[in-house]
Amino acid sequence: MIAQVAIVALFGASVFNAGFDRANDMYSKGDFAGAVNQYEQLVRDGVVDASVFFNLGNAYYREGRLGPAIANYERALHLNPHFDAARHNLEVGIQQTERHLQRPLPPEWERSLLFWHYGLSPRMSFWTAVVCWFLFWTILAMRQWRSVAFSRIVAGVVVVLAAAFATSAWAKAYPPLLAVACEKKVPVHYGIGDNETVRFELYEGDRVTVERRSGGWDLIATADGERGWTRESKLALVGPPYERPTEPASPNLQGSS
Amino acid sequence: MWLLSTSLVPLLAMLAASDPKLTVEVDHSVVQVGVPFIISVHASGANVGEPTFPVISGLHIRSDIAVQSTQTSFQRGVIQQRKMRGFLATATRAGTITIPSITVQIDGQEVHSDPMTITASESPNPGRPAGKAESPTPPVGNPGPSDQAQNKEVTVDDLVLITTDVNKREVYQGEPVTLTLTMLRMQSPYDAVPNQLGVTLPTTQGFYAVPDKPKEAGSDFRVQNGFQYETQSWKQTLYPTVSGKLAIGPWLWQGVIAVHRSGPYTVTLKSEPIAVTVKPLPTPSPDAFHGAVGQFTLEAKLAKDSAMQGVPVELTVWVTGQGNPSGIGTPKLPTMNWAYVGDAEKKSAKNPPADGKTVEASFIFPLTPVQAGQQTIPPVEYCYFDPETQKYEIAKTPPLTLNVMPGTERDSHIVVGAGDSQANRINVLANDIIPNVTEPGTLSRQDSMVLVVPVLAGAPPLAFMALALTMRHRRRVASDSRYARAYHARSKLKKRIHAALDTAEPAAALYKAVTGFIADKLNVPESGMTSLDAKQLLESHGVDAEVSGALIKILRTCERAEYASTPLSEDELHAMVNGAMVNLDRFETQVKKRGAA
Numbered sequence: 001m002i003a004q005v006a007i008v009a010l011f012g013a014s015v016f017n018a019g020f021d022r023a024n025d026m027y028s029k030g031d032f033a034g035a036v037n038q039y040e041q042l043v044r045d046g047v048v049d050a051s052v053f054f055n056l057g058n059a060y061y062r063e064g065r066l067g068p069a070i071a072n073y074e075r076a077l078h079l080n081p082h083f084d085a086a087r088h089n090l091e092v093g094i095q096q097t098e099r100h101l102q103r104p105l106p107p108e109w110e111r112s113l114l115f116w117h118y119g120l121s122p123r124m125s126f127w128t129a130v131v132c133w134f135l136f137w138t139i140l141a142m143r144q145w146r147s148v149a150f151s152r153i154v155a156g157v158v159v160v161l162a163a164a165f166a167t168s169a170w171a172k173a174y175p176p177l178l179a180v181a182c183e184k185k186v187p188v189h190y191g192i193g194d195n196e197t198v199r200f201e202l203y204e205g206d207r208v209t210v211e212r213r214s215g216g217w218d219l220i221a222t223a224d225g226e227r228g229w230t231r232e233s234k235l236a237l238v239g240p241p242y243e244r245p246t247e248p249a250s251p252n253l254q255g256s257s
Numbered sequence: 258m259w260l261l262s263t264s265l266v267p268l269l270a271m272l273a274a275s276d277p278k279l280t281v282e283v284d285h286s287v288v289q290v291g292v293p294f295i296i297s298v299h300a301s302g303a304n305v306g307e308p309t310f311p312v313i314s315g316l317h318i319r320s321d322i323a324v325q326s327t328q329t330s331f332q333r334g335v336i337q338q339r340k341m342r343g344f345l346a347t348a349t350r351a352g353t354i355t356i357p358s359i360t361v362q363i364d365g366q367e368v369h370s371d372p373m374t375i376t377a378s379e380s381p382n383p384g385r386p387a388g389k390a391e392s393p394t395p396p397v398g399n400p401g402p403s404d405q406a407q408n409k410e411v412t413v414d415d416l417v418l419i420t421t422d423v424n425k426r427e428v429y430q431g432e433p434v435t436l437t438l439t440m441l442r443m444q445s446p447y448d449a450v451p452n453q454l455g456v457t458l459p460t461t462q463g464f465y466a467v468p469d470k471p472k473e474a475g476s477d478f479r480v481q482n483g484f485q486y487e488t489q490s491w492k493q494t495l496y497p498t499v500s501g502k503l504a505i506g507p508w509l510w511q512g513v514i515a516v517h518r519s520g521p522y523t524v525t526l527k528s529e530p531i532a533v534t535v536k537p538l539p540t541p542s543p544d545a546f547h548g549a550v551g552q553f554t555l556e557a558k559l560a561k562d563s564a565m566q567g568v569p570v571e572l573t574v575w576v577t578g579q580g581n582p583s584g585i586g587t588p589k590l591p592t593m594n595w596a597y598v599g600d601a602e603k604k605s606a607k608n609p610p611a612d613g614k615t616v617e618a619s620f621i622f623p624l625t626p627v628q629a630g631q632q633t634i635p636p637v638e639y640c641y642f643d644p645e646t647q648k649y650e651i652a653k654t655p656p657l658t659l660n661v662m663p664g665t666e667r668d669s670h671i672v673v674g675a676g677d678s679q680a681n682r683i684n685v686l687a688n689d690i691i692p693n694v695t696e697p698g699t700l701s702r703q704d705s706m707v708l709v710v711p712v713l714a715g716a717p718p719l720a721f722m723a724l725a726l727t728m729r730h731r732r733r734v735a736s737d738s739r740y741a742r743a744y745h746a747r748s749k750l751k752k753r754i755h756a757a758l759d760t761a762e763p764a765a766a767l768y769k770a771v772t773g774f775i776a777d778k779l780n781v782p783e784s785g786m787t788s789l790d791a792k793q794l795l796e797s798h799g800v801d802a803e804v805s806g807a808l809i810k811i812l813r814t815c816e817r818a819e820y821a822s823t824p825l826s827e828d829e830l831h832a833m834v835n836g837a838m839v840n841l842d843r844f845e846t847q848v849k850k851r852g853a854a
Binding site: 016017020024027028042045046047048049051052054055058061085088089092093126130133134136137138140141144145173 | 689690691692693694695697698699700701702703704706713714717718720721724725728
């Protein structure tokens with residue numbers, strides 16, 4: 001790890017691009033498991049890029065793991081809401097799920113307040129907020145030299161924009177934790193523990209919101225408001241954080257040919 | 258007042274309302290058995306209902322209204338209605354027939370008409386020529402000197418005429434024929450108003466008709482048989498589906514004609530049938546011909562100029578023009594070894610397009626490139642028969658280019674199977690995922706924002722504060738001379754001390770530096786300050802006696818050296834400079850302390 005950090009420090013981003021190309025090469029040769037490992041390594045190294053998650057989703061898809069594939073397409077779309085290819089592949093994935101469950105929506109207050117920010121990437125929101133913040137202080141600084149017409153109003157507008165984009169960036173950095181069911185059938189219990197009564201079942205690819213995590217169990221909620229506890233290992237987290245989903249005991253091969 | 262007005266208004270309205278009236282009339286008191294006539298019911302009142310007829314022996318009355326009118330007026334604050342309803346009736350036997358009281362609800366009351374009798378005689382059953390009214394033809398009157406008929410007597414037959422016509426009587430199979438139905442209505446002074454009771458459209462067996470029923474095509478004026486008519490036309494396009502002699506049947510129209518100062522008259526009109534000769538298309542026809550007859554143009558467009566290898570792109574081909582919509586087959590795309598072409602989806606315009614075109618069909622082909630590079634779609638061709646040139650013609654599109662970018666999917670994952678000739682079995686791409694990204698840009702580690710955010714958030718206000726303080730200081734230096742002298746005193750002192758060490762008269766220079774510093778710090782005039790002045794100044798500002806004494810001693814030494822013409826040695830000068838610097842520092846500190854206090 002230390003050696004890798006040193007290499008990155010020395011050679012910059014080319015190490016990650018080389019890893020990416022290697023993963024693509026494995027993918028094109030049909031070594032989807034190898035490609036998954038290589039892409040996941042990039043993610044572990046801190047590379048947060050829509051292209052990496054998109055390709056990782058494709059690799060999982062080809063490996064027949066629909067849940068992690070959908071989770072990674074969701075990640076790619078979270079980072080780049082205009083990534084049409086990811087949207088297409090996500091739709092293809094959802095079409096193959098049992099119930100085509102709707103994606104859980106953010107809270108009502110967030111949808112009302114931040115209706116405008118869903119087309120923005122987290123990076124765009126963050127840097128727009130930074131630019132507005134710097135612009136606000138620049139306008140104040142200019143007023144130290146000379147009085148400029150409407151500068152007070154402009155400064156007020158700019159600081160409001162800075163606050164709005166900062167809120168957007170915050171909402172994107174800490175979104176509701178989304179997860180995707182990774183096994184054919186995932187039982188959801190009334191309480192923590194396998195002995196608890198099963199309340200309902202999730203099917204592979206179903207997207208849910210994780211409300212609480214406790215001792216390897218997640219309290220999840222579906223888009224239609226159903227709630228219950230299920231094992232963390234049976235879900236792929238969309239994140240952030242970008243955790244690697246648990247390997248299934250016996251992979252369900254589908255979609256590959 | 259309110260009570261008075263609310264009770265008076267209905268009362269006044271009741272008084273103002275005229276008595277309900279109901280009368281029943283027939284257009285002929287003597288009718289013929291089987292020949293329709295009109296029974297008119299006239300009713301007036303504030304709120305007039307619809308008349309109801311009892312069963313009448315020897316008379317059949319149709320329940321639907323043949324002619325009607327309603328007049329509404331506002332009289333003395335009350336709405337008044339005058340309604341006329343005309344019903345078509347037919348005597349079923351000869352003899353005297355009594356029409357009993359007819360009941361109508363007027364202003365909430367049942368009002369009854371007076372009974373009346375009519376006489377029915379046996380019908381002579383005369384034959385009528387086609388296209389003319391079949392009812393009796395009583396003379397309507399003399400049109401008067403202004404009429405174009407020049408004193409020709411007008412009959413019921415002349416009031417309304419109907420005709421049918423086609424634009425071509427000899428066509429090729431599939432060639433459009435326009436059928437026009439025209440109704441002519443005699444104008445002033447008769448102003449014939451036809452009310453349709455029943456109609457039978459011309460039969461068009463052997464034709465494909467668009468639209469299903471003739472569509473209204475506007476009105477015009479025409480002079481026929483010396484009379485002025487207003488014409489109303491309906492059009493329909495007919496496409497012969499078989500060759501040979503085809504017939505378009507007659508148009509039958511039954512109704513009542515209301516005429517100014519006369520009538521109404523019940524008539525049955527009939528147009529002449531039309532024969533159309535349909536020629537078969539020349540043989541042999543080209544293989545690419547699928548039945549399109551007319552004039553067509555072809556256009557093709559790709560949904561995108563570039564596509565990824567293995568990712569379908571839509572190629573749309575539009576066929577537009579004048580011709581038979583049912584004969585528009587799917588254009589055949591040229592062979593392209595670099596792509597797989599799926600089945601086309603046909604979309605036809607729901608309504609006939611504008612600018613005279615009758616056909617607007619689009620064919621959407623899913624085209625999946627299997628080879629990367631700059632690819633060309635050769636011209637798409639469409640074969641049709643043009644009745645004007647009497648030849649089979651071919652419409653062509655210009656060639657299109659598509660830039661196909663290489664995908665990272667293996668061959669076995671990118672292409673749709675087109676047949677046994679292709680080595681790889683293929684996934685259906687329309688339902689498959691889009692291939693990997695190959696050029697992600699520069700990938701880099703996303704560092705934690707824990708430190709970046711506070712720095713980015715804190716840096717601008719800190720910089721602003723520094724700037725604000727600097728600006729405030731500069732403004733004070735510019736406006737406050739005491740502050741400015743005190744602020745610049747030290748740098749001035751340093752310069753003067755430095756100069757004293759190099760000058761020929763160091764004692765005078767050192768003296769000036771020390772008094773200048775004291776004057777700047779205490780904001781007093783510097784020129785002419787003696788050591789005694791300095792001593793008094795320092796004491797008055799509470800400077801420590803030790804500091805004050807040391808500085809005064811330095812000043813007096815400088816005075817002596819200057820006026821006694823005994824120059825200071827270098828060591829003495831350095832010692833005095835050091836002593837001056839130390840004591841001036843202490844002086845400054847004490848002055849600051851006093852100022853702060």
